[in-house]
Amino acid sequence: MSMTDVLNAADITKAAEAFHDPESFCHKKFFHLVGLKKKSPADVNKVFHILDKDRSGFLEKPEVQLILTGFQPNCRALSDKETKHFMDAGDKDGDGKISIEEFASMVAES
Known part of the structure; x- marks a missing residue:
C-alpha cells in the first residue's frame, strides 16, 4: 500500500512543498495540508x-526523521530539532517512540 492509496496525491505534493525549507516543519499544519485530519481512524491507521x-x-526517531519521505520519496529529512519536536509532541508516555494511538492523537489534535 502506498500513501496515494489513502491520501490525494495533489494534497501530498502541496503539503510536502510547504515544508521544503529546513526548520519549517510543523506536524499540525502538515497533517491538515496533507488531508489526514479529515480521514477516518482506519485511514489514519493505514498511514x-x-x-x-x-x-x-x-x-521511532529514525522513522520520524524521514517522515516526509514516507509521504513523498523526494522530500527532505527532518532536522534533529524538528525530529525532537515531533517526538516530544507525540510520545505521551515517554518511552522514546510513538505508538499508533499516540499518532492518532497527534492527528486528531492538529
Missing part, C-alpha cells in the same frame, strides 16, 4: 503502518 517502515508497531 501509520506505511510510515512504520520496520513494522515494529511504533514510530
